[in-house]
Amino acid sequence: MTTTRRTLLAGAGLGAAGLALPNLARAQEAPGVTATEIRIGSTNALSGPVSAYSVISRCLEAMFRRLNDQGGVGGRRVNFTVYDDAYQPPRTLEQTRRLVEQDRVAFLFNQLGTPTNNAIHRYVNQRKIPHLFLATGADKWAQPKEFPWTIGWQPSYRTEAQIYAKYILEQRPNGRIALLYQNDDFGKDYLHGLKDVLGARFDQMVRTATYEATDPTVDSQIVQLQGADVLVCATVPRFAAQAIRRVFDIGWRPMMFMTNVSVSVGAVMQPAGMEKGVGLITSDYRKDHTDQAWANDAGMGEWREFMRRYLPEADLADNNYTYAYGVGTTLIQVLRQCGNDFSRENVMRQATNIAPMDIPTLLPGIKVQTQPTNYNVIRQMQLQRWDGRSWVRFGNVIEGANV
């Protein structure tokens, strides 16, 4: 077929009409919301190196299935779309634009990863799209003034470091502290967290050493920091295992803290040597399915019942499921608070006005809460210590510093 001037013009006219249609629709309804449906979008690493996290999306999808079975929310069914970004930031941007511009979702929920969310941080804020409860522990998602449309969920790395610093000041008020951290945003959150609590005393109390993610070992850094009373490690699993082993081997016995990113029994404690990590301290905010304390717990009972009915083949010991259940419960609370108004403005207003609430899969005493001026959704954690076989919780729930 040959393209004449007339067909071209006709095509252009059709195109213009197509462009105008969504605007018409928007006048009557909020984007992504119809009389019967709310569309929610997300990205996750469904493939690639960190695809173990993809179970979070599976669990959330099952939670929305349950919600729809129960009649939906505000008289509407939830339509949850997840695209694979393979943990690659350029693909996150591409898939997010597809969700926003093509699928026209109402808002974005629980996208996975720090570098990946970094790639869309500016985009979603410019377009004023709620970017809710991200699956990352970076501190930068709590900037209500600069980025009002983005909010995290889990305790940030910075909050975690503040909690360690509070405990250190209580236990070793005059201790010399060593900090080993990865030289990027992840590691620096711990540096900032310690500074928040130690303030002017930081320079006098703390010695730091950094490593690059590409370094083969952290031996040299351990030698450099050797001798301090306290050691805080903000390292990814491979270097965590190296650090635990080397600190033990050189006979250094500090009070040692490990970021809760790197406390997996299989990926860190076993490689390091189970007995070499005895006394190591970390923190958590979730109930662990394998902990006998929760065998008859009401919240965990609710979660187990849900898993049995909606995800019967899932591995219950994978704590990504308790995480997903917590973040999903939070979002459903926000949707209920919205009433009948699912406009982007109202979704964001409700997401940042959650009164302190308990979540079935979080430790007792740890609340989910938000205020328009404070986007740190979970601010408390409980410490736990490695006894050579498993992690044992101790002490009270500690709250991060308010800065």
Place this chain on the structure above:
Amino acid sequence: MDGFAHQIIAGIATGGIYASVALAIVMIYQATHHVNFAQGEMATLSTFIAWSMVNAGMPYWVAFFGTILVSFIIGVLVERLLMRPVANAPVLTHVGVFIGLLLIVGNMTGWIFGYTTKVFPTPFTSDQPLFGGLVSAHELGSTAVTLTVLILVWAFFRFTKLGLAMRAAAYNPRSSRLVGIRVGWMLALGWGLAAAIGAVAGMMVAPVVFLDPTMMLGILLYAFAGALLGGIDNPMGAVLGGFAVGVLENLAGAYVVGTELKLTVALAIIIGVLVVRPSGLFGRVVFSRV
């Protein structure tokens, strides 16, 4: 002063890792006059093969030599199937193939074995901490293995007819062909040997840094610095260069530039050597008439 000595000892221990990988780089350069960017990924794959064998219940040394054999075959196959069709293409094509190989082998390893950190066994153990816990029995043992491989490589190139033929094939393919050397097979053999040495390096490195598909990513850069420092065509020099980079990097990190710039030290060594003395400390200066 204690700290200074400790940094040197820890540097030598890490240097041993660089030395073994540098040796593999020199090997492939000797045999083909190229630097294979996928060397690290191929070595990691070999280490995973060894890991599977050990997990399947094989004794360590059986798995060790079995892996060397399998890696040798993989190396030969790579040359036969991937490099040979582009043998006469420009150097940039080869670089393209190397990078493609790096991505394919790296991702394939992750796909098959997963990205979780794994423990790799070592045959060298001791009950007593050595050098105040700074050096493990494994690190001593692996240095011995590296030196053994070095002597074998040196003897192979120096005393055997095959070694001489391989050097000739890499250095001057046309004349070698005229005197009856089967240049194509010499290259394939070189690839096989380089893959085998890479496998040894991988199996020696893994117990120290723990095994995962990205294990070699950073190490290869330091090893490359070591190989260049010692002389890219000199196995002995590469090993010494590897140790030197390990110690230099630690001392510079601890006392001069700070830990943030440790990686930069390796890059500075690469550029420094290429600018000041391209043949490295122990390399031969090659003149060619044009």
